[in-house]
Amino acid sequence: MKTKTIMTLSMHFTLWCFGTLILIIPISALVQDLPWVFCLLSLPLVIFTRGLIRGNTRTFIWMCFVTLLYFCIATEKVFGINAHPLDLVELIIVILLFLSAMTHARCKQKIKSLPGESHDEKEISF
DSSP states (O other): OBHHHHHHHHHHHHHHHHHHHHHHHHHHHHHTTOOGGGGGGGHHHHTTHHHHHHTOHHHHHHHHHHHHHHHHHHHHHHTSTTOOHHHHHHHHHHHHHHHHHHHHHHHHHHHHHSOTTGGGTOBOOO
């Protein structure tokens, strides 16, 4: 696949995973009858909304670092005593968000590093 195509697909998938994660965290807290404070855990992610929509590479990279914290929380919930199926869904969404955001950031940096406009014919190598 061409680098630009991968970058576009990964951006759309990142935005989808991002929106899904923001929704799944409070829904999971409400379904599991957790205190209302746990519904607010998705609020730090809202900070990244503007940069993600604009396609800012630094925002994608910083969001990946923050996503690692959500990965730790989701992993603890999945392997905890009172595991719920929504916890597993949350973990999968966090992993997909991290992978797609890093793919987008890598492709965008690769396109910027290529000279001229010939980057459309280049194939990406992982």
